[in-house]
Amino acid sequence: MTATRGLEGVVATTSAISSIKDDVLTYRGYSIQDLTEQSTFEETVYLLWNxxxxxADQLASLKKDLAENANVPEQLFDSMRNSPLEHVHPMAVLRSAISTLGIYDPDAEQMDKASNRAKAIRIQASIATIVAGFARIRKGLDPIAPNPKLTFAANFLYMLNGRIPNNLESGMFDKALILHADHELNASTFTARVCVATLSDMYSGITSAIGALKGPLHxxxxxxxxxxxEEIGSIEWVDDYILNALENKKKIMGFGxxxxxxxxxxxxxxxxxxxxISEMNGDMHLFELSQKIEKLMKEKKGLLPNTDxxxxxxxxxxxxxxxxFTPVFAISRTSGWAAHILEQYNDNRLIRPRAEYNGPRLRRLLPVQQR
Ligand SMILES: CC(C)(COP(=O)(O)OP(=O)(O)OC[C@H]1O[C@@H](n2cnc3c(N)ncnc32)[C@H](O)[C@@H]1OP(=O)(O)O)[C@@H](O)C(=O)NCCC(=O)NCCS
Incomplete structure (x- = not known):
């Protein structure tokens, strides 16, 4: 048995959900380019799950289901209000909130197909309300109730900021949700599949996935x-900051x-x-700073930016x-996690690899008095 560090290059399952081939990402055979140009996040959710x-009728039905499930138990918001708001990270709150959501679902332990689909909808619909609700609670504001007339993307921005976004804002956010929806066997998706392959429930699978997504390498x-x-601050400090970080073997986030x-x-x-959007806002500062970092990283390390x-x-x-930002990623990726969980249940086998042992050889145990 030989271990592969980080399972690099290991093919761990078959999946018909998304594919990365020749640097092209597709969901169920459709390129993300086409999906962002010609569909919506709700359509993408349906595609991933079905x-x-x-x-048109199927889409209307999914939108209705999402709207009807977007209200979350008030106890979730109460427990957020009682959390140590001065230091808690929103990803920690989200991880706990999805777990808690499962406690309030009487069908949480039902494992038939219809119950699992209903759970996927409930979690997808609720997660946006949870993230936006927490964002307001920690500012001393009340959560805003979901507006069933809005798209999923517009509704999140509305619940977050208290104003209905313009079409450009909601359109861009919708595309960002599509782009982050699924990504083959990434770390959090693999985590979700490992969890539910024990035949654990969907809330456990998504909670585990949130834990994996939280890490800065993901x-x-x-x-x-x-x-x-923010640390770099001004464009003239880019060279100094990046070269110094590379010299000290630090990873530059968002690359590789x-x-x-x-x-x-x-x-x-x-x-x-x-x-x-920077042009629309008349503020190119962050964009220009980012472009300069991109150019330098390509020159010095040959590394290109990733989705983050x-x-x-x-x-x-x-x-x-x-x-x-990471909770927003989780809102989108929930659609992919749920698709993979449904696929895993559909043809399940426990995921249990082996480890190449490199510890001490078999040895005699001395009773505690003789050690
Ligand atoms: C994504 C990531 C974890 C992939 O890691 P990986 O496949 O294990 O690749 P490695 O960490 O082994 O990197 C290979 C080489 O590129 C370098 N490298 C990779 N990403 C780098 C980065 N972001 N900044 C600087 N150097 C980087 C490594 O130091 C290594 O160089 P070396 O061979 O001289 O030691 C890694 O690129 C990274 O940490 N990126 C930053 C975090 C990030 O943006 N994550 C989001 C991913 S979508």
């Missing part, structure tokens, strides 16, 4: 990108990828959106608090 794009990178942009070696296709779309790099500028321009 394998086909919805008809979804947590987008918040760290913003932190770096385990699978993409010629650039992340999501990053290209996010870059063009980050440019457009320009999403930081985009989310900042949409008025989203920096520590909510």
């Amino acid at each position: 394998g086909e794009l919805p008809t 979804g947590g990178a987008n918040e760290q990108v913003m932190r770096m942009l 990828h385990r699978v993409y070696k010629n650039g992340d296709p999501r990053a290209r779309i996010l870059k063009s959106m980050a440019r457009a 790099f320009y999403s930081a500028t985009l989310y900042d321009s949409l008025g989203i608090d920096h520590d909510l």
Whole structure:
């Protein structure tokens, strides 16, 4: 038995949900380019869960289901109010909230197909309300009730900021949700599949996935990108900051990828959106700073931006608090996690790999008095 560090290159399952081939990302055979140009997040959710794009009636039915499930138990908000707001990270709150949501679902332990689909809808619908609600609670404000007339993307921004976003804002956010919806066997998706392959329930699977997404080598990178942009501050400090970090063998957040070696296709779309919204807001500072970092990283390390790099500028321009960037990623990725959980249940086998042992050889145990 020989271990592969980080399971690099290991094919751990088959899946018909998303594919990364020749640096092209597809969901169920549709390129993310086409999906962002010609569909919506709700259509993408339907596609991921059902394998086909919805008809108009199927889409209307999904939207109705999402709207009807967007209210969360008030106890969730109470427990947020009672949390140590001065230091708690929103991803920790989200991880606990999804777990708690499961406690209030009487069907949480039902494992038939219909119950699992109902849970997927409940979690997808609730997660936006939870993230936006917490963002307001920690500012001493009351959560805003979901507006069933709005799209999923517009409704989140509305519950977060208290105003209905304009079409450009909600359209860009909708595309960002599509781009982050699924990504083959990334760390959090793998985590979710490992969890539910024990036949544990969907709330446990999504809670585990949130824990994995939180890390800065995965979804947590987008918040760290913003932190770096703030630390650099001015364009004239880019060289100094980046060269110094590279000399000290520090990772530059938002660069590099385990699978993409010629650039992340999501990053290209996010870059063009980050440019457009910066132009609309008449503030190019973060975008220009980011572009300079991109150029330098390519020159010095041959590394290209990943999905987290320009999403930081985009989310900042949409008025989203920096520590909510990863929870926003989770809102979108819930659709992919749920699709993978449903697929795992459909043809389940316990996921239990082996480890190459490199500890002490078999040895004699001495009773405690003789040690
Ligand atoms: C994504 C990531 C974890 C992939 O890691 P990986 O496949 O294990 O690749 P490695 O960490 O082994 O990197 C390979 C080489 O590139 C370098 N490298 C990779 N990403 C780097 C980064 N962001 N900044 C600086 N150097 C980087 C490594 O130091 C290593 O160099 P070396 O061979 O000289 O030691 C890694 O690129 C990273 O940490 N990026 C920053 C975090 C991030 O943006 N995560 C979001 C991913 S979508």
